[in-house]
Amino acid sequence: MSIGAAKLDAISDSELIISLQAGSLEALGVLYDRHRGLVFRTAIAITGDSEAAADLLHDVFLRLHRFAAHVDPCRPLEPWLYRMTTNLAYTWVKRRQRWLRPLEDVADWLAGTHKDTPAYQAEMDDSWQQVQQAISSLPLSHRGVVVLYYVNDLSLQEISEILDIPVGTVKSRLHYGRQGLKHSLGILAGEIFPEMRYEFT
């Protein structure tokens, strides 16, 4: 099957998946251009690491290519992408917690006064860094729900189907995730948006 790139841009995801199943790499490229923002944003929000998010973005679309035959072209592609992205991001975070965190702690200990340096303090004072840390400090299960809800604007029902958990569980995780973020960012809210200082209570 050979379809021109310009024509591919105009056709639906469903038709692109059928082309991909027939071996069209052009279709993969168009799907990548169309959905890379969605995948990258989700990945970086869960991992908090831009390099990891770039790798996950690559892996998700490589898997889409590899497992194209198992993707149902009659159904929307976004839920499949969200599911794959969250699963791979969860795996990355768990692996990192298991292997790299202890090494980073040792590195920090060896560095000694690293956390007292002006550069480190400047980095930590960055408001955006604190937003990232607030999200990263959430338990992984809460983090996934919070990201899908706030970053991707998905409904509770959609999140329930993507993560394959009951709606009640989604609600519960979202509630505790919100509480965690509110606690972490409560003071910060006044610094980022001074006009909203009293609204974030």
Next chain:
Amino acid sequence: MDKKSDALLRRMIKNWVNRQRPPDNGRERLLWEAAHGSRNKIDLTVLLFRPQIKSYPFSNSNDISQTLTAWINENSFHLGIQARLS
């Protein structure tokens, strides 16, 4: 949490996430790897369950490894792969 606070939280998180950009060379890297990966992908079940292997008789464990090596050497050209056994 009231709607106003929820909207603020959403805005803060989105503002942070939207500052991040995916890599520019991601598309080329993906297509290159997809093209090369599919060409060199080896389905090991082919080695184990391909019917032709039945034409090689073996009676002990040494024969099995020798038979497998012979089979790979004979079929690597057709599979489009370079088989190296050390």
